[in-house]
Amino acid sequence: MKDTFTMDCPQPRLLDETHQGVIGTGMDRPDGPQKVSGTAPYTADNPTEGVAHGALVRATVTRGRVAGIDRASIANLPGVIDVITDPRMTRNPAQGMAGEAPVQPGDAVHYHGQPIALVVAETFEAARDAAQRLKVTYTTENAAVTPENGEHEVGEPDAAGDFQRAFDSAEVQLDREYTTPSQVSAAMEPHAAIAEWKGNEVTLRAAQQMVRFNKAELADTLGIDESQVRILSPFVGGGFGSKLGLGPEAAAACIASQKLGRPVRVVMPRQTVFDCVLRRSETKQRVRLGATKDGRLTAISHDDQVSNLDGEGFAEPTSQASQFLYGADGLSFTQTVARIAATPAGSVRAPGEAVGMLAFESAVDELAQELGMDPLELRLKNIPATHPLDGRPYSVRRLADCLTGGAERFGWKDRAVKREGDWLVGMGMASAARSNMLVKSAARVRLTGDRAVVETDMTDIGTGTYAILAQITAEMLGLPPAQVEVRLGDSDLPGASGSGGSFGANSAGSATFLAAKDLRGQIAERLGCAVDDLTLQDGRARGANREVALSELVEAELTAEATIEAGETAETHFSSGFGAHFAEVAVNEWTGEVRVRRMLGVMAMGRILNEKTARSQAIGGMVWGIGGALTEEMVNDSRDGHVVTRDLANYHVAAHADVPRDMQVVFLEERDDWANPIQTKGIGELGISGAGAAVLNAIAHATGVRIYDFPATPDKVIAALEAKG
Template identity: 55%
Template structure:
């Protein structure tokens, strides 16, 4: 039995509001949590397979060139070495992993420093690692552009409405400012790893991946197999943040080596290789122009950005995504340009686009509030558009005003124009700042199978992954709510391409997409149960393992009659997300202390208020928001990829030198979940939250720095030297 829905219209029924189990939205623990905290959840590199050999990638220290010879014999006599493989298919560029984006690209030419060119396979990891350092190679190298500011750009996106230049010239108040942001690494805790087995014409790969149905197609295409010959397993993934959206070199290399040798092969990237070869977030150069009347209402809005990528890559960091709809202003210019340089592939990293785009807009808005002489919260409230400024579509829902007001109340925001250096504690200036949050909403096609078992329990199956976001928990809660079962009576199986193809984890699509597929499957089961009772489905209430209706009640075990029933839910996005502007919104508030002598910034507290549709699990949603707020601190103060301007290599290619926020950097964080129902977003009225908590918060910190000490910093991260240099004279 299959229930298929292409959502062409908002679902106003809000079915989950009228079921009886009351588990949806509750802050339930993650069912796999104990396995993870006790170290018994098995990750990609941890499977014990008889006869498994180990592979280590060999990389080339040039930014552009070609390998002309690899001397396999130079290491084959070393202890334990089995083979040196240099198939072009295993050394290409990582795939993006989302539908419609480029698959894994084989490459003969080297186009960035540290690109893999071969794989050494040995009996032990230590033997393979040692041999990989000694492979003799010849190569040809050539000069390549490394500086995005020194090359011509190509236009990727452009929107023009009205006359922005005229609006700027006539404005009572205006802001015209340039910001820069450094590149970022995903920096997931689990390194990229794959363990491949080839047996009877079928390839089975344990891998650390986010989007299995896409990854299966990418891998099959890369190595010349049919999709039916490939099985991927990723039941536990130790973080992805975009870096595992597509297959990368270790997956292809392990697969080809296993097929070539007829033995299982494990390939695990070192931390340095992850940083050097896996996709980065592009650095950005952004110009923001705001024109406003005397009361601060925007008459013009401009956002122009330059990003970079390798030649031939289609992805461009979507810096402008939320700028299209966040604020009003009838005269608009939005333009995105791409510079072609030779650094590793630029791709999706932690809320691509808005993570670095919204923070620059929000800092410029703070500057405008200062010029107008009004409270920054009030300025934003005055500029919330009635409809999408570019296409005129109505908003399906929008919690921006509520987030601004409720966040301000919870934080204790003082509504006033900002006057820097108003509070000092010893050698520390104290200040507060705020910013809006916005993130586009997306859903993708997803399938899930739900089985009601004779014992009155349920099984949920889909190839959806859980990258630390709570998929196991929320999919079980959707099924439990629909079928009247407690969470302990529901088993959730994920991360296996033998299961129905779900959405995968990326772009904040998982909860709404796969959750809707589970919801549809359960609707089919409810209909079957109602038919067995001879009642209409809407007359049926399922609670605590019993079917109840106006005429009585019966245990599910009786209705099942010792036989399971199953249904597959098939969800597809439709016109409901095409006819309306569907997005998530929020607000950030931050308090910082800035040292008057050193420029050091310490975030003392932050509040985030977020509206993202129905809350499926308050605990996992809050956890996602806490993670976003933490990344905001990294965006604002510490994180940057640093490349050598001479030879192009990544200088800070490990977690010792690439500075993600650690415990002592993260203060008390407060999260407000603003419950809403967005009927156009998905059949379960949910939208993604995983990335929303990152989109704009760095600006709240930047604005708080200015409020504290008067330093307006235009380059992210705002390191102590930059803050100190921007401080006005005392």
């Protein structure tokens, strides 16, 4: 295996010089025909001979210990095989990229709904019934379940300059508090696992996003070596963060299968997904902005309070984008974490921006209103020269182009509040930002004749990995993409970043690129030309005045494996995707109903690898913005912390009728040479960042009232309209 490539200096744009012409095109997904015909095998679809069915039993107290499990209470139910309790069982999914076992609580209960046992039966129906009937006794302890009552850990501020002095002396000040509720990923595929042991080795089919990390998490959970673990996740029915870490269903399936000597399948019912898969924390946010009368920001502060269970290291990075979007003389960002006994918090699509930008970009908009200034102009005026906190230069940033280009396309300058019967119509906008990452990744490319195979444990959770890795390889090797097979989601393959943090395409894509680049060198050698003189196109190699078909030149398999990781460019330059969102909404003045009429997202996110799948992700993010602004709210009971909204009828994700046809996305041409050798930036999360704020700002434009407690449900809109009179 070759040495690891570290990203220490800007990289040449080889993908702009190759000849196949498939990179960036809106190629259909190669996995599409399987998905639309129902033949793509998601975890629970795999036929397994002799499989037993497991159902997780959830704690019905908030904090305490399991005092007794009355196995006799279900022993007479037909089909029940066993009740599994084991010190290796886990409390909740591992946090993203943990690489070690999540908390294994033994008989301790840390939150209401925590898995405490697995009932295994011959049928799904028997397991479900028995899990509900199983009699469990507990000893209980008191615990704080609301952030107000939890113990508060106040962090050190991230700061530059003297915020307080700048704010106190500002000509115009804005000081607002916002709240957002907990949210959930709610991937359509519930968490699922099928475990089967052969000797002392376990194969786990599971719905996971980060196979390399999950393998380490499972081995650590079970107390075995990683070489004894194989994880298969070739198709994942959505993740959005919820499947980053190894889940309790996977640990339980492996433990039960080992004990019973037969394969065990555990699929979480939807309610269990709500109960014990990591949520996005609720937030309380205070945004303070100071400015000169002509709209120069002098002071920026975005403080937040989030929550998590004791000992969980994750804290929603609420002010992540606020820290580098605009400049000021003094900036300060302080986070407080409240410790509560509730479903632990973790990464949900765009941790930080998804809720932080709702508040921050609402505040910026309101400041523009106070200043009597166009919100577009205020944003354009305050784009900083360098990172406001650490002074790093930006790698490449087209925020201003996104703002002005979007405004022009959307008809921003002609905006005026319109009345259409009972409906008030207005427009809003917001900036978007999502910092960009590169995570260590490996991939192997094998070439035989004019057919290539890409192998990596990278996952495709709907993001389009199958498509883009085929395109990168096809482009580099001069092959039609149909002649490239992509194998993913198998822990026996080279380990990639996994899908998370919008870094999957950057990371696994770069590893694939480097492996294919290595093969180009091997091909050039066979052809007898310098690699710079090599042209690969349509299965033919040209160079040194020769042209040969790859099928002749590469009779025996050529193989290359490459690994990439972040290097000095991550220290010297700050890389982030930027964009601008615009929304037009109609608000019913009597019912408070908000209808999104159209949206536009203009985004600069480096090289686009596949125009079609990139657009899909961007639209998906914008729809999540609508959900965060208008409908999504997880409610926990304030007495015992249990999840009240634990199904899809009570937790409102956007449906068809919530989303207009007119959802436009424009990608600006961009190459980030500092980010990675394929010049890409992450896509999956930039679409959310600011999208919901554009909707909220449009409500303010249409009605003249602002909501500070999100989502802006009709009851809150009516109350605000009534208060205004």
